[in-house]
Amino acid sequence: MAPRIDQGTIIVLDIGRNVASSEEKIGNSFFLNAKECTARILERKVMTQAKNYVGVILLGSKITNNSMADQCEGAFRHIEVLAPLQTPTWQMIRDLPNEPSKRKGDWFDALIVAADQFKQIEEVNILNKKIILMTNFQAPSQIDEDQVEMVLKGFKEENFEVDVIGLDIYDQCHKGDDIDLARHFVQTTKGASASFEYTKQYLLFQRQKATKAVPWHSELSFGPNVKIPISSYIRLKDEPVVKTWKKAVKDPVTSTSSTTEGVMKNNTNQSNADDIVKGYHYGQQIIPLSDCDKTMLYESGVKSLSVYGFTHASNIKWQNLNGDGLSYVFGKKDDKKAQYAVRCLVECLHELKLVGIVRRVYNNGNAPKMYVLTPVIDTNDFVCLSMIAICFKEDIKNMAFPQTKQKKFACTEEQVSAFKDLIKAMDLTSAYDDTFDDTEAFPIAETVSPTAQYVLDCIAYRAMNPGKSLPQPRDEIMSLFKMPPTIEKRSRDPIDKLKKMLNLKKVEPKQKRRNQTQYHIPTPTVIHAADPNHTNEEINFPKVQVPISNSKSVAHIGTVDPVNDFQTLFRNGKSLVDLAPDMTKAIENLIYCNLDGNYSKAFNTLAYFRNECVKVDPSPYNTWLQTFKSALNSYNKKIDVCDKMLEKKLGLILKKENNLSTFDVEISHEDSQLYENDTMPYDTELSVRPEVNGLFDEI
Incomplete structure (x- = not known):
């Protein structure tokens, strides 16, 4: 054929x-x-x-x-x-x-x-x-x-x-x-x-190759007895512009490349295959992995899609999503019972506002990943489940931000209306007039990637001009970064109006100051002890530049004497906001690097820093303390540190402790007690028996 x-x-x-x-x-x-x-x-x-x-x-x-x-x-x-x-x-x-x-x-x-x-x-x-x-x-x-x-x-x-x-x-x-x-x-x-x-x-932009969707067949299992044959199709996937590159050797004489030739390297340090043990890079260290260790590795099992449970859709936030794409899950083709079962599942999840948490093994031996199944009902005939990966606990980073419900961040009604006018003026759905086919700028699923187009242009240019340097991006590609003229014209007046209302300050990037050390050239003198009447005279020795040691100059807050370093830098003109990151970092190092269990130096520094924040601005201390307590969750001496902090009353700074009228922190007494008693309010503590902990004492 x-x-x-x-x-x-x-x-x-x-x-x-x-x-x-x-x-x-x-x-x-x-x-x-x-x-x-x-x-x-x-x-x-x-x-x-x-x-x-x-x-x-x-x-x-x-x-x-x-x-x-x-x-x-x-x-x-x-x-x-x-x-x-x-x-x-x-x-x-x-x-x-x-x-x-x-x-x-x-x-x-x-x-x-x-x-x-x-x-x-x-x-x-x-x-x-x-x-x-x-x-x-x-x-x-x-x-x-x-x-x-x-x-x-x-x-x-x-x-x-x-x-x-x-x-x-x-x-x-x-x-x-x-x-x-x-x-x-x-x-x-x-x-x-x-x-x-x-x-x-x-023909301005390159098009992707039209490919037929290849499904991933598996079974959606609910426990050991209930299994639904399904087919998963990739809807969106973050892929590189060029998936595979072929290595070629360029001939410097003819300026031609060949994929069938290569460069042979002579390895003088040859070893027997039996003496070689494969290993993996972990940071800058190589961890060997023998055949005996391979037998103890975790086995993910065969290809599967297992449902672990269901949760309310509101519990899955956008920051919990992970992965490189989105897939749609349907009942297996030509299997009406499977299609009907998936349709019933989708309608039930949609009615109850639930999502499914599943464990997926793509193929035998692949690492398992967790996904969330969300119901999708577009039309009466298009009913399926969307599948997207979610993060494991180790991948989630808890970040604490300062509260914005404060008087200094409050906006007037006039400012709010001005912001609304700016949002309406920058509406991309009506960026062009009726002379264009589509009035929307940068429509979804139609706007091409500037990076991908430039890479493809470079490949085409290099194929036609092997000896020339790559060109700059075309004007058509650079236009994707520009604001449409209509949007720019409409937003000019609202922006000028906001500039007059808001007290804007130009933020200039801080320039790195080089440590200019002053050098002193000493004049050497020699005293002749043999001749008492001989006076001291200058002798021309070779001049050596020796830096003058300035013990009083402090560049940053260290762990040797953090309180003294803080006071010195504060007297030199640095504000509390600028010194807070270095101070908190020094406190964390004193706690994490402690070996004897005595945290007196760390708590003294913490108490001093807390008192200074009470006088000036409590927000740096409160923001850092919430994040620090969350990080202590994975620290093996968490209980000791938290208990001692409670004993020394080094918790959050409450509103009544600050005497400045401009400070307004919306922290109730119940919230403060909650943070005092539990560093992670939403985590579940695990009780471990003492005899289990005793197993690790001799390690």
């Missing part, structure tokens, strides 16, 4: 005298526009790497090179088959002519030559056959009505599709017998016609 090819395309490019001159005073000629479109079509065919065949025929060439001219003497002249039907290559683009010729060819004969090219391909089965004609029809064709009907009949039998690019033949301004005949061909073969402007706009 012959291999199947999805599409075969033959481009008929007119390079005759009739396309050499420009119809407009300013602009490219028809030949240059046609050549550019041909190059872009070939480039897209190469980049998609689809199962396509492409051929190029030159109309109006200096020479005649086609099989039909060999069969019919004196006919089909000035038609050259530049590239027969084959897999598209970069060489096809390089072989395109740079200048038009002084000959003219018959475009109708070129269509017959293109159809003959498809008949010569017998070793493959081409499903879709397309002929793209690029000519301005300024060279009249020798039309025979009987021949036209015979050719049209053959085109319909072979399912050819004829497209005309360059002139929109459906435009009423283009008239003539050739235009009418071309329109008849396009309509009969169900083709299309477009101008160069529309075609270039369509």
Whole structure:
């Protein structure tokens, strides 16, 4: 059976005298526009790497090179088959002519030559056959009505599709017998016609290869007895622009690359295979893994999708989601019972506002991952489950932010209305007027990735220009980063209004100060003890630059004397907000790095820092303390540290302790007691028996 090819395309490019001159005073000629479109079509065919065949025929060439001219003497002249039907290559683009010729060819004969090219391909089965004609029809064709009907009949039998690019033949301004005949061909073969402007706009960005979705089959199991056959399809996936790269060796003489050659390295330190133990990098250390250790590794089991339980949909936040894509889960195809069971499950989850937590093993031996199943009901016929990965406990980072419900963050009604006006002005759904096809800017599922497009442009440019440096991104790519002009114009007044209302301060980035140490060049003197009457005199020794030690200069807060360092930096002009990160870091180091269980130095520093925050601003202390107590959850001496902090009354700073009227913290007495008694209010403490803890004392 012959291999199947999805599409075969033959481009008929007119390079005759009739396309050499420009119809407009300013602009490219028809030949240059046609050549550019041909190059872009070939480039897209190469980049998609689809199962396509492409051929190029030159109309109006200096020479005649086609099989039909060999069969019919004196006919089909000035038609050259530049590239027969084959897999598209970069060489096809390089072989395109740079200048038009002084000959003219018959475009109708070129269509017959293109159809003959498809008949010569017998070793493959081409499903879709397309002929793209690029000519301005300024060279009249020798039309025979009987021949036209015979050719049209053959085109319909072979399912050819004829497209005309360059002139929109459906435009009423283009008239003539050739235009009418071309329109008849396009309509009969169900083709299309477009101008160069529309075609270039369509070819601006690279398209992904159209692939058929391959399902992942498994069973959705509820315990050991209930199992539903399902099929999972990838809806969205974060993939690299180029999935696989082939390594090639470049010849410095010919500047050509080869994928069949390589560089051989001589390893002088050869070892026996029996003496080699494989290992894994863990940080900067290599951990060996012997065959005996492999038998003790965790086995995830066979391919499966197991339901662990159900929870309310509100418990799954966006920050809990993980993974690199989204999948849809349906009942297995051709299994009506499975489809009905999945539909019932979706409707029940939607009605009860629940989601399912499942454990997925993609294949035998792969690491398991946890996913959340969410009901999706788009239409009556489209009912499924969306599956997306969720984080494990180790992947979740608890971050405490300062409260915004304070007087200094409060906004007036006038400021709130100004913000609403700015949001309305920056509405992307109405970024353009009625002159555009779509009034929305950057629509979802239609906006291309600038990074991916630039990578593909670089690949195409490097293929055509091996020795040149990569170009800058195109203007079309850079336009994706720019604000639409209508949005910019509408938002100008609301932004100016907000600037007048808000007391804005320009934040300048802090420049790193280099430690400029002053060097002193001492003048050496020598005392002659043998001659008491000899006075001291200066001797010219070699000068050595010795840095003057300045014991009073403090750059940061350390763990040796953190209180003294804090006082020194505070006197030098640093604020409490700037010193708080260094101070809290020093306190954490004193607690984490403690070995004898005596935290007196750490608690003294903590008490001093708390008193300073009570005087100035309690927010740095309260914010850090909540985060620190959460981090102590994984610390083995958590109970000792927390108990001692309660004994020394080093908890959160309450509102009544601060005397400043401008400070307003919304912390109730119940909240403060809650944080005093439990560092993680939402965690479940596990009680471990003393004899179990005793097992680890001797380790």
